[in-house]
Amino acid sequence: MDFKKYYPLIPMFIISVILLAVRLAAPELSQIVSLALFYVALGEAFNIFTGLTLYVCFGYVAFVALGMYGSGLALKYILATSNPPLVTTILFSFAVAGFFAFILALVVGSIGLRLRGAFFAIATVGLSEGLKNFIEGTGIWGGSSGLIIAGDLISSYGHETYVFVSTELADYLMFAVYVLSLLVMFLITKSRFGYGLTALKEDEDVANVMGVNTVRYKLMTFVISAALAGMIGATKMLKDLVIYPPQAFAISYTVEAIVITMLGGLGTVTGPVIGGLVYSILKYMLTVSFPGLQLLILAPVLIAVCVLFPYGIVGWVKRRFRGTLIDYLLV
Amino acid sequence: MTEGKVLKLENIETGYRGVQVLWGVNVDVGPKEIVAVLGPNGAGKTTLMKATMGFLKVWKGSIIFLGRDITKIPSHERVKLGITLVPEGRSIFPNMTVEENLMMGAYMYNIKKDHRVIEMLEVVYNLFPILQERRSQKAGTLSGGQQQMLAIGRALMTNPKILLLDEPTLGLAPKLAGEVLNTVAKLRDELGLSILLVEEKVLLATNIADRIYIMNQGRIEHEFLKEDLTKKEEILQKYIGF
Amino acid sequence: MAQTKALAITILVAVVFAALGYLAGQMTAPRTGATVTVTSYATVTSYVTVSRTVTPTTSPVAVPEKITIGLTLGLSGAYSYASTQGLRGIQIAVKWINEVYGGINLGGKKVKIELKYYDDQSNKELVPSLYEQLIKVDKVDFLLGPYGSPLVFVAAPVAEKYGKLMINWMGTSDVIHEQGYKMIVMVSTHSGSQMKPAMEMVKSLDPNAKVAIIYKEDEHNRLLAQGAREAAKQLGLQVVFDKSYPVDIKDFTPIFTEMATYKPDVIVICPHEADGILAATQLAELNINAKLMIMGFVPSLASFKRALGNLAEGWAGTNQWSVGASYTPDDAKALGYEWFGPTEEEVLNLYKQIAPPEDFPSEHTGAGAAAVLILAKAIEKAQSLDPQVVRNTLNTMKVMTFYGPFQIDPTTGKQIAHKEILSQWQQGKFVPIWPPEIALSKPVYPIPTWDEKRQGKQAVPS
Amino acid sequence: MSEELLKLQEISKSFGGIRALKNVSLTISIGERLAIIGPNGAGKTTLFNVINGVYKPDTGRVFFANVDVTDLPAFKRTRMGMARAFQIPRPFPTMSVLDNVMVSALFAGKFKSVGEARERADEVLELVGLANKKHELAVNLTSPEKKLLELARALAPKPKLLLLDEIVAGIPPAEVDRIMLLVRNVSEKENIAVVALVEHVMRVLKYVERVIFLHEGRVLMDDKPEKVLSSETVKNIYLGRIYD
C-alpha cells in the first residue's frame, strides 16, 4: 500500500539506466559520462547536507580531498607491502577514504555545527585552505610533490589493469557512488530522519521543541554527506591515480557543487542529477565547440540561470506544475 | 464626509503570498482626528497599516491621501508626502544614537540649512524630555517605553500630516501605556496631526480616540462615532465578541 | 512496509548487479589475455595493420589525406600564459611543415598536418574526456601532452588505453616517466635536471659562493630546487638558505628579509611566471643585492623585461630554450645529430605573424614546436602511422632541432639529450652564457647592484 | 486528580536586569486543566518557556513526572510528554499541513514509523477539523487555521501535558467554544493535563478547573476560576486595566 512512496524512484532509475546504457553503448562518450557522473555524485552528496539542512560548508572540497588522500595512502601502503587481489585493494582503499572523511566531518561538525547558519558557512571557509597549507607546509603525504600511484599500480597489476582501473573501473565505481548517494538522499527524505531534517530546515527552534535532536541530526547529515564525498574522492583517486594538493583542494569543487545543486534545485533529490548533467554537458559542449572561449560563454549563461530560475530547474518545474503528476514524480 | 478627509482607504483587499487577509476595508481619517482600529490578534490590523504604507501591494481598492490617489506610489515617496508609520516592532536603529535616529527622520530635509529640522527637534525634545537627556546614547540601550517614544519622535521628524501608530503600547507596563497614549492625544491637540491608531488595549484607546473601528477577520465590523464612545461596555463586548 | 523495502532493495540490487556484471566481464577479459600485451592495440588504428613484430619498412602504406595531431592546453586558468605561448610554437611548427617543408614525406607523398586542440582550463577535470574526444570522435592520429605535469598524469591513462602515442612537451616532472607508461615520450629536460647547469656555472665563477635557494611549493619547482640542492652538494657549493614559498604568494617580504640575513652571493629562485616576475620586482623594491641572481625560465619572458626595464640587467635564467639560444645545423653536425626543422630566424618570422608585437617566443614556444617537429620526423622515418611503430622509431632517433638535441631512454621515454641553457640579460639582450659550447657571451659576475641599475648601469661582460 | 505531573520550585528568571519571574512555585496534577492569566508582560510566556526548556531558569528546579528536567533540552522534555502550542503559530511554512503534524507525531510521540505517524496525523487533523486542508502548505492557511494546526501539532504525540499559549486569541467566538470543548474532551479522554495562557479569561472560563493569576512575575492567586475572578486584587490589576 505504501508502494506509491517509491514511485519517484522511477524517473531516477530511468536516468541512471540511460547513463549506464550510454556508457556501455558508446565508448567514445565514456569519459563524458564519467565527467557527468562525477559532477552528479558530487552535487548529490553536497545536497544531502546543504539541501536538507540549508547549512553550507565552504570547505566541502576538503572531504573529497581527504577521500583522495585516504585511498591514495591505502593503495600506496597495500601495494608496497603485499599484492592482494584488485578487489580487496580497492575495497580497502574505499574504506580508508570513507573513514578519513568521516573522522574529519565528525571533528569539524561537532565543533562547528554549534554555530548557526551563516557563521557555520564562514567558519568552514578556512577548512580546505588550512588543510592544504598544512599538507604542503609539513610535507606529509607527499606534500607538494604529490602522491602518485600510477606506477605502483602498473608494477603490481600490470599495464592492462592500470588502464582498466583508470578508464573503466573508476567510472563504474563513480556510478555506484552516484546511485548510493541518490538512494541515501531519497531514503532520508522519505524517512522519519528526513521529516526531522525538513522541520529543522524550516524552523530550527520549533523543531527542537517538537522533539527533534537538532544538533545530532545536523551532525549525522554532515557526516553522511562527508563520507560520500570521501568515496567520491576515492573514486577520483582511482581515476587520476595522482594527487597534488592544489588540485585536490581546488575551491572550484565546492563552488561547482553549489552551482550544480542550485542549478538543479536545492534540497530536491533529482535536482543535483539534472543540475550535474546540465552543467557538465554544457561545460563540455562549450569546451569542444569554442576552445578558449567556453568560460566567457558559460559565465553569462550561469548568470542568466540565476536570474531566471532562482529555485533551480527542478524547483521551477515543481512550482510550475504544483499538484500534478510531474510534481509528484520529481522529488 | 468625503471632502476634507486626510486619508481615505477605499475597499482595500490584500494579503500575503496568495492568501487574502483584508476583504474590502473602508477606513477614513479626518483632519485633527484620532481614529482607532481595534480588534483581536490576527484581525488584519497590521496588514492594513502595511498596505497603507505601501509595504504590501494592494490587490484591489485605492488609497487617497489629501485627495490624491497614492495607491501606486512607493513607500518612501509616501513618507515625503506626509504619511508615516510607527510600526509594531518599532524598527528603530539600535546601533545609532538617539539623536542620529531622530535625524534620520529628517532625512529628506537639508539637516544643516533647513530651520524646520531644528524646530521639529525641539518639538520632539519638548514632548519627550527623556530623549534629550539620552541624545548621545545608543538607541538599543533604551528601555521599551523609551524606544517607543523614540520611534514616535523619529516619525514626527518626517513632519507628517498623518501618523499611523501600530500598537504603540505593546509590551509596555499599564502605566507607561497610558502615558504613551496621552502623548498621542497631545500630538493631535498641540500639533494638529491626524492619527490612525491600531490598539489591543481597548479602553485605553477609547479614552483618546475620536472614532473607532472594530475589525475582525479582515473586515470592518463596526464603526463607533464620537457620540457612541461613551458606550464602553458595548465596545468591549463587540471587541471581545461575547 | 516490508513490500516497499523489498522494492527498494530490489532496485538497488538490480542496479548494482548490472554494474558489477559488466565489470566482471571487463575485469576477466583483459586479465586472461594479459599475455597478448600491446599488440591488440594495433587493431585500433584503422589506417594500417602493421603487426608489432614486423620491423618498420618503407613498404608502401595507405597514405592518408592528412595527419591530425590533437592536444589540450590551459588556454584559460593558471596555465594560460604558458599554454598560449606553447600553442603558438605548435602552430609555428605545423605551419613550417605544411608550407615550408611541404608536408611529411610518406611513401613519396607529401602529407599535411592538421592541428586539433581544446582548452582544458588548466584543470584536470576535463582532460580525460577531451583526450577521448580527440581519439574517438576527432580521430586524431597522434597526441601531444597537455601543459603541466598534473594534467599529463590524468591524460596518460586515456592515451595508454587507446595505444596512442603522446609527445610530452611541458610535463617536466621526472616522475611521469618512472610510472611505466608505454606511449609517452618527452622532448624537454626534466625538472630535476634543469638547475644543474646553473650550479655548474656558479662553481666555475666562484667556488666559494654562498648559495640561497628559494622555490615555489609545487611539484615542478620542488623538483627544480631538489636538483639544484643535489648539484650544489656534488659540486661542493655552500647552500646557506633553502626554503619554499606558498603557491598563493603575493608578498615575498618575509622570506626575502630572512634570506638577506644570510648574505648569499648567489640567489637561485625556482618560480612560475607571475610569482617569478613578482619576486624580481620585490627584490628590487627591498634593495636586496647579490652577486648573481638566477631564476627558472622566467627571465626569458617578454613580460619580465617589460616589468623590470633596466633592472632586468644581470638576471640569469635557465631555459629549455630562449631566443638567441637556438641550435643550428652546424651544431647538429658538430655534435653528431641529424638536423630537422626551421632555423631560429624562420621561427621568429613565423612567430611574428601570429603573436602580438610586444611578445617574443619563450621556452614553451620552443617546446611546443619541437614536439611537433620530432613527431613529424619520427613519422617520416617510420613511414607508418601506427603509433607503436612510430614509438619504436623514436627509441633510436637522434635528431636536433632549433630547440636542441633529442634522444630518449627507450623503455621510459625520458629525455636524455636535451639540456638547459643559461642566459643572462646583458646590455638589453638575453644572451646565452652557459653551457660553454653554445654560449655567445661570458657571464657577468658580480652583477650591478639595484641602485647602480636604477642609475642606468648595465651588465657588461668583461 | 491527586498525582502530580509538573512541579515548579522557586523559579526565577531575569533578562538583562529585568526579573521576568520571581520565585514562582506551582504544581499541576495529571489530567488537570488550568488557565494562567495575567496582563501583558506578566511573565506568562516566559513561564512556558521555562517549563518546556526553551529557557533555563536562573534559580529553581522543574520536575516533570517526578524527574528533574531542569537541565534537559527542549526536545527531550517533549519526548517525555510535554507539548506546546505557540502563541504566534510557527508552522513549518513550506511543509504541508499533514507533514507538519507528522513531524510532531514522529519526534515527540511514540510513532516511530512514517506510516504510523501519518495515521495519527490524519486522526488528529480530523479531530481539530483541518482534514480537508491537509495537503495545503502551512503558509497558506489563515490565522485561525494556523492556530488549529498549532493545536493539532501539540496533540499529535499524545502528550501528558498540553501547554496552550493564547490558543483562542484571534479566533472567532463561535470557534472558541468548539476548540475549548475539543480540548476538554481530549483532556478527559486521554487524561491530559492542560495549561492555557489566556489574556481574555472569560472566553475559556467554563472549560478550566483552576486559574492562576500571574502579575509582574509572581503568582498572586491560585484558585477556582470564580474565586479568582471575583477577587478585588485581580479586578484592580487585570480588569482594572481594561476599564482604565
Added chain:
Amino acid sequence: MADPGYLAFYIATGLLLGTFYGLATVGLSFTFGILKILNSGHGSFIMIGAYVSYWSFVILGLPPLVSALLAFLIGFMLGLGLYYGIVSRILGGPELISLVLMFAMGILLQEFAKFVWTPTIRGFTWDLGRVSLFGYAYPTTRIVGGVVSAVIALGLYIFLYRTKVGRAIRSVVESAEGATLCGVNVNRIYAISLAIALGLTIASGGLATLYVSGGIEPYMGDPYTTRAFAIAVLGGLTSPFGAFIAGLLFGVIENLSYVLLSLTNVANPFSMTRFIAFAMILVVLLVRPQGIMRR
C-alpha cells in the same frame, strides 16, 4: 637575529600589507552587511583594479595612488550597472543564488580580462626610493600606499558617520523598514552600497600593484578571495571597520608567524603561515563568533 630592527621590520611591513588587506576586504564586508550578498568573485574585481592601475601607469603615466581614484569610479559605475541590471532581480530569491551569481561574475571578469588583455603577465616599476629605519629599507611606495589606504578607510568612516547618504546606508543595515519610514529609497541605497563596495574593491586592486607590481594577470585575484573571506570573518563579517582592523591584524599575523616558524625550523615555514592564519580564524570563530570587533 636578536636585532630589534629585524622584528620591527616584520611587524611594520605586516601592518603596511595589512592596510591593503583591510581595504581589499572592506568592500566584501560592505556587500555582505548591507545586501547579504557574499561576493565569491571578489578577487576578480581586485584583478580589474590592478589592470586599471597598470594601464593608467603605462598609457597615462598616472601613479597607482592617483589611478586608484579612477579605479574607484570604474567600480562605482560597474556596481550601479550590476545592481540595476542583475542583483536587484535576485534579492528575494534563495541566499545561495547570490553566491553562484557572483562566482559567475568573477569568471566573466577573468575571461573578459584574458580576452581583452591576453594572458600575458604585466608589470611595471614605480619606485619612490626607500626609507631606512634601524638598518632595514622600507620601500617608500608601500608606506605611501599604507597611508593612502588608511586615509581611504578614514574617508569611508567619515562618509558613513558624517554624511546624509552614509547615515542612510547605516540605517538600512539596521532596519530597512525603519529607513523606508524615514523616506529613504532603500533600493537606491542598495545600489549605492554595491557601487561603493565594488568601487573600494577595485580601488584596492589598484593599490595591490604596490605589492604585485610584477604579477598582473587575469587569474591573479583568486588567492585574494579566500583571504578576504577569512579576514572578513575575523572582522565580524558585516562591519567594514572590523574588516579593516582585521586586515591589519592578518598582515601582522602572516609576517610574525613567519618569523616564529622560521626559528623553529619547520619544514616549510612560509606555507605553514597560511595554515596558522586559517587555523586562527577557526579558533576566533569558536570563541567569538561575532568577530573581533563587536561587543
